[in-house]
Structure formats: structure tokens, C-alpha cells
Amino acid sequence: MEQLYYKNEKLCLGYFLYEIAHHCNINCAGCDHCAPLAKEEFADFEIFKKDIKRMSEIFFHIDLIGIMGGEPLLNKDVPKILDYTRKIFPSSNIVLFTNGSLLLSQQKAFWENLNRNNIVVAVTVYKLKIDYKKIKETAERFNVKIDFKPNFDFCKAPFNLSGTEDNRDKIKDCFQGNHCATLENGKLFRCSVAPSSRHFNDYFKTDLKLSENDYLDIHQNSVNSQQIAEYFSQPLPFCRYCNLNKRENISWKHSERKIEEWT
Ligand code: SF4
Known part of the structure; x- marks a missing residue:
């Protein structure tokens, strides 16, 4: 999926993520959202609404909006968040990314909300004792599209x-820099790693520096298509902290919150 493109000469965005709970109840080693290191923290619903509305003003169309975490189902505002996102983006794909662990404890109203708002649930499947078959059956019962990854x-x-x-x-x-544009508190980042580094800094008392050139302030009156296109065409100052040569696939395991998992 293209990150940025033009339709009728108007700027469109392929994809952005919004973390509505920064922490997680599973905690994977090396999580690139640094969720195991995050304190309990939720997106503020009023700020979320302001941000989502603003995205609809600065982009002509957005193909896909990913509601995620951490584990998003830890946030009790999920129904309100989905209702509002669908209201503002009636024709975008909206995907709720979850580890699946809390799906079977959701009430009927939750599944009805997913159905009504045409939300796709993307479940990341780890080596955990979760009844994926029952999740699939429940989703089918409520006619909700579910995607196991x-x-x-x-x-x-x-x-x-x-x-x-x-x-x-x-x-x-x-x-991450080309597929995980992330919006947080009015700041649009081209990846999820740069904004999540604050959890790493807080936990390990490090000093990875984020500057105002690492994101776009979407609420600035002057933000325009050219500025957005330029931002997404360049590395971030924060990229100097990413060791791309050392990126590797590791076997999934729970985090022990050791610095080696992220260095
Ligand atoms: S290299 Fe740059 S764009 Fe990629 S994850 Fe790191 S900070 Fe983000």
C-alpha cells in the first residue's frame, strides 16, 4: 500500500496507526512499539477526536486506519473510538489490531459495534493458549471480518x-518507516518506532532525542501537501538511532524487559 498518493490532484494517505493503549497484557520481547516498557497509558478520547477530525481535513482520502496498541482492548473507550472514527471516515478501511487475548471477554455490544461500523479485526497469533477457533466462531456469528496474522x-x-x-x-x-505512519497527540510520525522510543527512554533512563523535525504537527494551520510529501520522502533525524543492519527475525517470546531486547 502506497504511503502517500494523489487522487484528483489531492493528497491521500495510505495508512496510519493510532495507539489507544500504549501498554500491553502480553508483552513481546523486542516489541517495536516498546509496549512492555510503557506505563499504563491510554489515548485521551478528546485529543483522539481532534486528531482524527484534523486528518480528515488535511487528507482527501485515507485508505486504512489502524487502531492499535500496546493492546487496544485495554482501553474502555474502544466503542466510542470506533464509532467516532467511522463517523469521520465513512469510506476508509478501519482495522482493530489486537493480540486477541481479550476478545472472548467482550460483550455482545462490542461485536455489534464492529459489525455496525464495518471494522476488521486483525488478530496477531502468538504461541499462546488462546481459543482462536472460538474467536473465529464468535466473529462469524456477528458477521465481523477477522484476519488472523x-x-x-x-x-x-x-x-x-x-x-x-x-x-x-x-x-x-x-x-516501519514505510508502512507504520503513527499519529499521537497531534503529531504524525512516519514510523511507530520514533514515538515509542519515549517508553524506552523512561524505562532504561536513556536519552534518545526526538526533535520537532521528527514529526508533523497536524494542527499547525500552515501544514500543506508539499510539506507532508517532503516529510514522508526523507529520513527522520531520529533514524540515526535505528540500527537497520541489525534488524532480524527472532523467535517470539515474552519480554524480560532487558535492554538487549531493543539494542
Ligand atoms: S529508521 Fe527511521 S523511519 Fe525507520 S523505524 Fe527508525 S526512526 Fe523510524
Whole structure:
């Protein structure tokens, strides 16, 4: 899916993610959202609404909006969040990304909401004792589309703490930088790694620096198509902390919250 494209000469966005709970109840080693390191933290619904509305003003169309975490189902505002996102984006694909662990404890109203709002549920399948068959049956009963994504190999995206990487020519190979645009508190990042680094910094008392050039402030009156296209065409200052040569698939396991999982 293209990250940015033009339709009738108007700027469209392929995809963006919004983390509505930064922490997680599963905690995978090397999670590239640093969820195992995050304190309990939820997206503020009023800020979420303001951000979503603004995205509808600055982009002519958005193909896919990913509601995710951490584990998004830890956020009790999920129904309101889905209702509002569908109201503002009637024709976009909306996908709820979850580890699936909390799906079977959801009430009927939750499944009816997914059906009514035409939400796709993407379940990442790990080696966990979760009754995926029952989840599938429940989704079918409520006519909700469900997509199981096996993830037994986990992609580790390690940091270089000294910030000496030169990724100018490698950014095209960065999966997160080209497929995981992330919106958080009015800031649109071209990847999920840069905004999530604050959890890493807080937990390990490191100092990976984010600057205002690492994101677009979507609420700035002056934000325009040219500025957005330029932002997505260049590496971020933060890219100097990403060791792209050391990215590798590791077998999935629970995090022990050791710094080696992210370095
Ligand atoms: S900071 Fe740069 S290199 Fe690292 S994940 Fe984001 S876009 Fe990719």
C-alpha cells in the first residue's frame, strides 16, 4: 500500500496507526512499539477526536486506519473510538489490531459495534493458549471480518544508543518507516518506532532525542501537501538511532524487559 498518493490532484494517505493503549497484557520481547516498557497509558478520547477530525481535513482520502496498541482492548473507550472514527471516515478501511487475548471477554455490544461500523479485526497469533477457533466462531456469528496474522517470528528493530547510524540510503528498506505512519497527540510520525522510543527512554533512563523535525504537527494551520510529501520522502533525524543492519527475525517470546531486547 502506497504511503502517500494523489487522487484528483489531492493528497491521500495510505495508512496510519493510532495507539489507544500504549501498554500491553502480553508483552513481546523486542516489541517495536516498546509496549512492555510503557506505563499504563491510554489515548485521551478528546485529543483522539481532534486528531482524527484534523486528518480528515488535511487528507482527501485515507485508505486504512489502524487502531492499535500496546493492546487496544485495554482501553474502555474502544466503542466510542470506533464509532467516532467511522463517523469521520465513512469510506476508509478501519482495522482493530489486537493480540486477541481479550476478545472472548467482550460483550455482545462490542461485536455489534464492529459489525455496525464495518471494522476488521486483525488478530496477531502468538504461541499462546488462546481459543482462536472460538474467536473465529464468535466473529462469524456477528458477521465481523477477522484476519488472523501468525507472528511466531518477531522482527527485532534494535536501537544504536550512540545515534551514529547513517540511514539516508537505507530508509527505503525500513518497514516501519514505510508502512507504520503513527499519529499521537497531534503529531504524525512516519514510523511507530520514533514515538515509542519515549517508553524506552523512561524505562532504561536513556536519552534518545526526538526533535520537532521528527514529526508533523497536524494542527499547525500552515501544514500543506508539499510539506507532508517532503516529510514522508526523507529520513527522520531520529533514524540515526535505528540500527537497520541489525534488524532480524527472532523467535517470539515474552519480554524480560532487558535492554538487549531493543539494542
Ligand atoms: S526512526 Fe527511521 S529508521 Fe527508525 S523505524 Fe523510524 S523511519 Fe525507520
